[in-house]
Amino acid sequence: MNGYRKYFGKKIFWLLITFIFAVLLNFILPRLMPGDPVAVIVAKSAQGISDTSAVKQIYENYAEAFGVDKPMTIQFFTYFKNALTGDFGLSFSQYPRPVSDIVSSAVWWTVALQFPAIIVGWLIGNLLGALAAYIRKGFDKVLMPLALFVSSIPAFGVAVILLVIFAIKLKIAPISGGYGFDMIPNFSWSFIMSVISHYQLPFWSIVLVSIGGQAVGMRSMSIYELNEDYVKYSRFLGIKDRKIVGYVFRNAMLPQITGLALSIGTMIGGALVAEIIFSYPGLGTTMLQAISQSDYPLLSATTLIITLMVLAATFVIDIIYGLIDPRVKAAQFD
């Protein structure tokens, strides 16, 4: 048990460090803007407001929120404290709604959409990749280039193509949104059905994109494993092919799990853009709104939440990996 404790301790320590760093980056980068950041933000957000006292009010609010008159370190701790308590200020574009309110309503849509989709795509991709490595001839020749091509289509491209085929041409799926536009979120049967029907297209577009890349990676991994000594030895021993494939699959899976932990950030980034195509009420769409309407507090909160999501996902995968791979435990005793 000691080995695991050490491993988990390390991972938690690392999680904390990256967390602090993520907050720090979110704090510093906007402040690297040339000139007075508050003035820039106010100039962006006060476009069209002719009332000078209102502009001044906005400026003062921001100067206070940013604490520009105080030293950087104090500014950072104020920011950090606010971020921890979930206080991101008020949104510009949806004034006077607090940013935390907007983000917390969007985050669950994204979590419920992306994580299942990425996991399903990852599983299907790995199965196909292992199959391609095992069968190789013919199958491999057709599937490989196809998987490579599909994985080359960007997530938003797949989203647009699916949208046009299924929602516009075949009319079997709704065009946009997370639920019928005439509904108010509640727990009625019709609302849940509406959510499910709106869920399909974004879900499958993310799945399709992740399948290709995973299949290609898994194929190479499995081919490496198939050439390992233990496979040859098992063949000598006369162990059934099925069983050997099982061993190979398990061993090839392990690097794929690490691979998932390392690439989940990129995958979420792509999927966020795919959300925009469907106007799905998640973080991607929120981010687009924040950018297009220069809603600075909202953008800052969204990027922070996405970073935290990725950190948490990576952490969970690392923990699962530690439990699955016995070598991790052994390594800690060195």
Next chain:
Amino acid sequence: MKNIIRQVFHSPKFVVGFLIIALILLTIFTYSLINPGDPLQMIGLGSFFKPGTYISAYDSVGAEANTMKLPEADGNRLAGILSDADRISMLQWLTAEGIPESDIDLTDTTGLLNLWDDNYDPSIKPKGMTLAQRNYYSRLNSNLANAENNEEIIIAQVNEETGSLERSGVISSTDYVNVRDIANVKVLPLGTDNFGRDVFKELVSAVKTSLLVGLIAGLIATFIGLTLGLLSGYIGGIVDDIIMFITNLFTVIPAFILLILISNSIGQESRGATTVAIVIGMTSWVWTTRAVRSQVISLRNRDHVNLSQISGHSLIRIILTDILPYIASYVVMAFILQVSTAILAEAQLSMLGLGPKTTEIPTLGLMMNWSMLYSAHLNGSWWAYFPVIMLIALISFSLNLMNTGLDQVFNPTLRD
């Protein structure tokens, strides 16, 4: 070196990928020679013109006409006039008149018109039909009648002295003009976009810019990654610890988020294509660093490196002559992947509205962003977005293919 290149070009995957890229590059260069000019020039007043050949109607009136008797001409003309919506309206009238729906074939134009001529009577007032709808049917009927009569169309000009119309020419239904005789013919292979710009021309220029963005970003990312990886792997110790700490941090903090934050901070005005490329390059070196470092660590204690160290060669010389040649293939492969991810990153940034500033040059991402903003996908203008998606896919597909090919050349276990 020569041998390696020969070996690489024996890999079918690499060759296919290379040919696709070469073809794209060739198209870019030849097209800009054939058809120079500003790709962002707005030629169409109006948005989303369909792909096709546009002939000046004004010029075709004056062009020399030849008479041709084509048996299928009348049928084609009628089929062209009758839109799908009109056909459905005719079906509605005919069924209201009591003709069973199974007898009506909407695709058979002559049959439909015969049925229509037999049954249509403007004096009949089917139940539940408003006056506006009856007027629509009578207009449709007269249009059809005109088309069927093949009446000549008279061209008249205003006499400047008297102000009256004077007949200057007649066009009959059997007149044809040769496209070559018409002075102004514009071929729009992919129509126009929402601003009325030639999509094909824009696309060629966008591919060029996007490839350039990929190239710059790839070079920067590879340079940073290679330098950090070499330092971290070869020197080790505290340098390794610091570099690996930073690398690990940036592996978990998504590059996409960093890109958004930095691009947003730079601001729309100062964001050119080159700036975006530099920012992308500066946020995507992590993978190269990791790969190079692990390679260098395995090389560090090889005999030939030790020998160089004992001979007192400088650090730079050891790295350049004893280490770099061994990891060159990895670096090239990493570079190819960087280019493809950078093109994608630009596209994603532009979709969020954080791409290069929109007034100077098109990029693939900007074209995608414009077509989505003007709902090309909802109004059926596939030519505005589908070629863009396919080109992004094709570019990264061929780059990935080249990469897989190289992988198979340098890792014999992966060979087919």
